[in-house]
Amino acid sequence: MTSLKTLSLQSCKLDGRIPATQGLCDLNHLQGLYMSDNDLSGFLPPCVANLTSLQRLDLSSNHLKIPISLSPLYNLSSLKSFYGSGNEIFAEKDDYKLSPKFQLESLLLSCRGQAVGAFPKFLYHQVNLQYVDLANLGLKGEFPNWLIENNTYLQYLFLENCSLSGPFLLPRNSHVNLSFLSISKNHFRGQIPSKIGVYLPRLNVLDMSNNGFNGSIPSSLGNMSLLYKLDLSNNVLIGRIPEYLTRSCSLLETLMLSNNSLQGQIFSENINLKFLRWLQLDSNQFDGIPDSLSNCSYLTMLDVSNNHLSQMIPGWIGKMSSLEFLDLSRNNLSGPLPPSFDTSSMLQFIYLSRNKLLGPILRPFYNYSKLLALDLSHNDLTGRVPEWIGRLSNLRFLLLSYNNLEGEIPIQLCKLDQLTLIDLSHNYLSGNILSCIVSTAFFPSSTDAYAPESSQQSFEFTTKNVSLPYRGSILHYFTGIDFSCNNFSGKIPPEIGNLSKIKALNLSHNNLVGPIPPTFSRLKEIESLDLSHNKLEGEIPPQLTELYYLAVFSVAHNNLSGKTPARVAQFATYEESCYKDNPFLCGQPLSKVCDAAMTPLPMPTLTTNKDNSGFMDMEVFYVTFGVAYIMALLVIGAVLYINPYWRRVWFPFIEVSINNCYYFLVDNLPILSKFGFS
Incomplete structure (x- = not known):
């Protein structure tokens, strides 16, 4: 094919070296050669210099070794465009005293960060360049x-x-x-x-x-x-x-x-x-x-976070109908949330955390069906979690931590079947943890990119006992729940075990009772699990040792009993602090050794969510005390009935005691009245 002018071999899965003896270098009429997006390797063959009619050469996205001097191409007098990006660009000893015969118009040599030294000398002789890309070259x-x-x-x-x-x-x-x-x-x-x-x-x-x-x-x-x-x-x-x-x-x-x-x-x-x-x-x-x-009016992204803004949030921000991304976090903004944002707004991401906002969360984002992220954490907001949040059908991230919210979680939040991250920690929330809010639909499997602005996302979330910022594309995969430091009561919903993709779960510092659900063994991707500072009872499910990604684990300060999980896999790394202050728990790494014949303590049946603090069952105490009291009275009566001597001694003693108490009160009544006693 000696008359061939254009040869395109792009994305053909070619590998190995560019052939030097199979006719390619004999195509001296070739004007365009395109071999990008393959797996070619090695150096450019010297015979490439024979392609004297070549004007456009594209070798990008391979594994070729290309000298930054482009010395193998110096003889190509017609060459105008060379695309070599995505290869291994290297520096060679520049002994070339001759200038290249070509005058390039386009040169693309960007690579993956190789250090190649100074600018190549041949560029001093190029006067027709229109497009130059040397990104990531250590020049x-x-x-x-x-x-x-x-x-x-x-x-x-x-x-x-x-x-x-x-x-x-x-x-x-x-x-x-x-x-x-x-x-x-x-x-x-x-x-x-x-x-x-x-x-x-x-x-x-x-x-x-x-x-x-x-x-x-x-x-x-x-x-x-x-x-x-x-x-x-x-x-x-x-x-x-x-x-x-x-x-x-x-x-x-x-x-x-x-x-x-x-x-x-x-x-x-x-x-x-x-x-x-x-x-x-x-x-x-x-x-x-x-x-x-x-x-x-065309503004879609406004980020003024981490500045010194101190006024109230301007009301006109809610009327910008094109705004999609709003970040005013880490300022000194004060006052209440704006009363309402424009219902035609396109807002998808709202970050107002770490300010001094106060008052209840009224209806500023009501009917925002496109809202994906709402972060109001680290403020002084009060009142209840509003029911209208359940109308935000596309909400993925909800962060309301470090406020003064109270009351129960509204059942309307069960409608948020797209949530992947929820943080309600450090509030005064109470009631039971709703099983529906952690249903199987709670963490969708899709990882679609939301919008160009999603690359600017940044959340602060506590996991592995450290508060870390999560930003960018990692948020497409990170899922977590943090309900810690509240007043939640009742049992842990076993439905949490259905969240197989969850990475972090923190229910610590609450009043949760009952057992740790065995369904937690299904949380195959969990990395941080904190159930400490509650009133949990029963044994730790031994199946938890199958959670191979679990890096942080704590059940300290509970009423757990029985043996600690086997010291295998990651559980061999957990220290005593992970289990401490569980009086009936034994086994390594605790100092308390389990009895070989030890059987688990029976788990009491809980009928209420009342505070069962301490280690004594009060109902059993009241029953046994009453029975003992009655038994004592019966024994005294029987003794007095059977033994006449004790009967003659007992009744005069009682009569004398009654008289002494009577005269004591009569003699001291005037004195007591002076101190307000009558």
């Missing part, structure tokens, strides 16, 4: 401003995670074609050049995140009138957001400034961000949300 050195200067047609430049350092250097002349610049995840220091907007005025996307830039945000960014994404997050920037930026960049859709030290009010009242959709300002020092933000 080191300073920013290659010469690459922009030499290539006046350059439009896209990706230098993410390249270990670059030093200051960010602008080209000597204004570059009007560059539209995409990403230099995130490097080690740049110093200030962002004050004239960056003058020298790069046509940028659509500027990503300088995850570096060490300090100083203020240059106002010249307002010169980038075509800018629709700006990411300066995770730096050391200070000061305010320039007003010129928010007035002139009218096409801005994404503004990400999180994890800096910016301060003051977020925006001025004079902004022109009508197309703004994504605003991420968390972990700064902002102290106010302007009303002008209500004009951003």
Whole structure:
């Protein structure tokens, strides 16, 4: 096929080396060769240099070893595009004094983070580049401003995670074609050049995140009138957001400034961000949300968490009909929850935790059928868990911990058959744990991604005795229940054993009674189980040793009896503290040795949920005391009836005692009356 011009072998499951002697290198009329998404390995064969008509070469997503100098391709004078991303890019000793014959327009060499040293010298001779992607290459050195200067047609430049350092250097002349610049995840220091907007005025996307830039945000960014994404997050920037930026960049859709030290009010009242959709300002020092933000009618994501906001939640936030993601957590917001949010709202994620919100949870999110996450934890909310939460049919995450809620769990919560995470800990809730709220439908098996905003999700949940943040895609798989530190009573519903996917279960510090359900042996994926500080009785089910993922286990401070589970698998690692303060429990690791003939204590039948504290059955005590009292009276009567001598002694003794008590009261009555006794 000597006249063949295009050969596509993409995603054909090819493996081994690129053949050098089977005719491929003889296709000297070939203009396009596409071999991406295979399992090819080894080095590029030298005979590739014979393909002198080749213009486009795509070897991406293989296991090839490609030198960053591209020396095997120097003879391909017609080559315009080379795609080598997703291979092993390595540095070789650059002894090449000749310049390559090609002039590339597109070069993609991003890889998995190999260290390859300095920028390859052949790039100094390229003047037609339009698209350059060198992400994840350990190139080191300073920013290659010469690459922009030499290539006046350059439009896209990706230098993410390249270990670059030093200051960010602008080209000597204004570059009007560059539209995409990403230099995130490097080690740049110093200030962002004050004239960056003058020298790069046509940028659509500027990503300088995850570096060490300090100083203020240059106002010249307002010169980038075509800018629709700006990411300066995770730096050391200070000061305010320039007003010129928010007035002139009218096409801005994404503004990400999180994890800096910016301060003051977020925006001025004079902004022109009508197309703004994504605003991420968390972990700064902002102290106010302007009303002008209500004009951003397309806003779908608003994250101002971990700042210094101290006012009440603005009422207009609930009227933003496009808002899907709202995070105002970790501030000093006070007052009650807003009375109501717009019923046409698209809100799916609401995070208001760690503020100073107070009062009852009324009806602000009533009829929010699209709501997936509601986090109101760590506030001062009072009253009951509202019944209307049962109308949030798609709710996946419900966190109401560390408040002052009281009363019983409303039965309407049984309708939430999509819940995967529920935390009601550290409240004053009471009553029984509803069996329906932990039914088999409680944890759905689907792991669908919810929305683009789901990558920003973050929950704080206590598991394995440590409070940890869970964020991103892990929340698609994490399931847990935390009802600890309340006043729940009654027995543990055996239906909990049906939650085979649950990872964490915490029912500690309550008033639960009865046995540990043997159905817990079905919790095959559980990692943390805490039943401590209750009034549980009976034996620990020996089947629990089959829970091979169980890393944290505690049944301390209960009334359990019998032998501890066998010291096998993970149960061989549990210490005495996991079982302590169970007086009738014996066996390792406890110091109390079990009697060989020991039989389990009988389990009392519980008819009420009253407090059965202590180790004495009060009903048995009252019965035995009454019987003993009657028996004593009968014995005394029988003795007096049978023995005349004791009868003659007993009755005069009683008569004398009665007279003494009478005269004692008569003589001391005036004295007692002085002290208020009559």
